[in-house]
Amino acid sequence: MLQSGDGLRALTGRRVAVVGAGPGGLAAALLLARAGIHVTIFEKDPQVGGRTKTVEAPGGYRFDIGPTFFLYPQILADIFASCGERLEDHVKLERLDPQYHLVFEGAEGISGTIRATGDVERLEREVARLAPDDAKNVKAFFSENRTKLNYFKPVLEQAFHTLRSMASPAMLAALPYLHPGRSVDRDLKRHFADPRVRLAFSFQTKYLGMSPFRCPSLFTILSFLEYEHGVYHPVGGCGAVSEAMAGLAGRMGVDLRLNSNVEEVLFDGKRATGLVADGETFNADAVLINGDFAKVVRALVPERHRPRWRDAKIRKARLSCSTFMLYLGLEGKMPDSLGHHTILLADGYEKNIREITEGTLPMQPSLYVQHAGYTDGGMAPPGHTALYVLVPVPNLKAGIDWAAMRETYRALILERLKLLGIDDLESRIRYERIIDPTQWEEDFAVHEGATFNLAHDLMQMLYFRPHNRFGPGLYIVGGGTHPGSGLPVIYEGARISARLLIEELAGARAAAAAGIPDTAPLATSSEAS
Template sequence: MPQQKAVVIGAGIAGIATAIRLAIKGYQVEVFEANSYPGGKLSEIEQNGYRFDAGPSLFTMPQYVDELFTLAGKNPRDYFSYDQLDIVCNYFYEDGTRLSAYASTQQFAKEIEDKTGEAASAVINHLANSRDIYDITNHVFLERSLHRLQTFLRWDTVRSIFRLPQIDAMRTMHKANSASFKDARVVQLFDRYATYNGSDPYQAPATLNVIPHLEHHFGAYFPHGGMYSITQSLVKLAEELGVKFTYNSTVNEIVVDSKRVKGIKTKDELIAADTIVSNMDVWFTYKKLLGKHPALHPQKTLSQQRSSSALIFYWGIKKTFPELDLHNIFFSADYLAEFDHIWKKQTLYHDPTVYINISSKLKANDAPEGCENWFVMINVPSNNGQNWDNLIAEARAYILSKLSRLLDEDISKLVETESILDPRSIESKTSSYKGSIYGTSSNNRFAAFLRHANQSSKIKGLHFCGGSVHPGGGIPLCLLSAKITADMIE
């Protein structure tokens, strides 16, 4: 029997992982990537002696990366290494409060009690609830397809369904956190986890309180070569397994005949394939690559609310700040107003919450000596035609003013190099519709069930992976989407 040919559209982290899994299953695999580099959002930027990880900066659940090497019979440490963080993140508040989120639950709880007066037991109980939500949802709703009958015929699925009230889907995240904690600063800290998948804690279900468990049980890590080394190591593995990567090659069409995939069209040729996996945002997959087949589009799914986007400044800072660590959050004084501006007004708030990632804290050669590489990000709405040039200028002024005040230093005088990524460029560089980072939002309590499936119900041989489909965005979920997708392909 001749070897089956699989084409993967897009070399994002999920596309690379799917290619690896299909190669291990015996497929001939070719990955087509429009950019000149792999990784999608998980790429890097170099400028004037500074190196920045361009996109995802928090690394959790490293076992999902290790698993790919183990499946291929390789030692993960021969390709990729990482260290666990003792402090996950530093938090800065407008009232002068500073908190360190220690990886250790006991240390973290004590830190919160010492700094805010919130009982340590409240933190421990909240994280125990986070663990329970994970235990109910993980093996059933994150590691398997929700769109196949056999998933719901398994005993562990039935058992989880009986425990569904425990995942707290009927309350918003903010209401649940307000019930758990008395101190507004602690509520705000735990509300922040909604932004991990581009959602609003005042709308999203409290089920998202599963996320803290990933940090405080499994831990947060830093790859020795920076986040981009995840991409590099997986591409190396894929190539060793015979996967072919074709860069600077935009796919223009998925060829379908009698509701079955036949291949893809690029500018130069028609490539036949038995199986096609799209790592492109599902919206663009249908609207651009399957534009000739509107009757096959899942219109209801494609009209769902998009996740938020991001505005990122990559700043080379000619000074070091001992009070900052790898991950740092400077909170808005009015979180509700900030999210109302993002979601209801579709614009920016004058006092945004600012995230700063500084990889040179752990990888010194990412910045010149005596300097730091600041990845400075705020959450923003997806692109709906706003005047982004004006908004970027306003946001830059807001951020510099806020950081200068809270760090007691004029940050504007320290910026010696700058690049900017906004919703428009996120869309153009990563084919993320409207620049939404996580596909659809999770502001609906049924969002987990409404994401697009990992295979088409109307086109045989067409599959999907990545942050715009089940189970969602972020590195761990993208890697799980690759697992679910590859397991579906016989």
């Protein structure tokens, strides 16, 4: 614990209630506890992590429920370091190489593949097998995006709770690299002529639930971040990270209350002063909400206390797509060609994405497969496989009757998996779970089943996204606030929210003294590993 200075003494005895033990809530709790604040987390489930948890199914199969890629661990490592701990002492992270296998479907079957790697020379050879001329531009793409990321990193680290922040020095310095009129795909055309190669550097926009043909060109940095800094697998699943954070929080004195249902946030005038959980009032100096913004904040915060995000605006907000999920426990092993992460990119990918955006269920969908047992033998019993299958689909605003389509779509996906060499699945299934968009909303409190939260278009980013400081004494973390979705970005958002909360309770000097770390200048590829 910090030695109290003038600012930190003002935090002694202060209490903060955190709603939700997802990645953002846990990260913020660590930082607040580090500053000397008494933190209580209220989590409705019997397990921490939110959608970033690993569940054990009958038969001994283990599955990540949501995120399976772990990117740029430096931010979380810095949070652990600020608490006097090393992330690597709590979680074993395996850097994947190849980081994933891209399979491109053509009119007559598979038209090509790329085994993506951070080894630039090997990556150039992979690209050259599809498009020799494009391979010559890989290094130029990396160089350009290295510069772009370095300019945007300070933007992603700052708060945007006032309009003046849109003219911050960091924002003004980054503006020349923003190109608001360009999509990711259009930006990539300056480097790569082959649409398959462009997809290798743009499918990552689906992490935001967006189309590369509409997503702002800023987000070419997503693929660069993977290639430059690596894709990792936390041994035991991404839930191991959440469990490690919760364990450290407990040792730091955080009170974690599982199976605790928060019913409302309480206010005195305009200020949040606590909450009601399971019928009991909990008074606090501030409340921090970690949950799907449009679902949870609307449920807990009366409309009069969110004047910038009233119900009508939330209903009109542009949302990400949803996903159709299969979690399969299989007898037997997978073909040797199936790596840890495999992405099948459908023939006519642009049409596929347009269908999702316009609310049509694609019948020749792209899909993603995680075979975690390729790297981590603890995800299934010996001789068995835990297979995770994700298919991007429209969110619930499309009005698709999932009760009627569920079995038909399941059969379609099993058929599509044959393109990856995964045959005779039906007879080998020993465990199966399906999550469709209706279940994302009903079972996981995801508004309209939009699994990647609010869309990340320019008018729902930065100042125009729900603010980290949502009101007096009220803060939010998670994919619905700045900087946005994705685990490293959510951890960054937790730092922003924690810093603002401490400033409100005790002043800027206390926030500076509270040990909330800034990430060092971006590591090189070798340092990040």
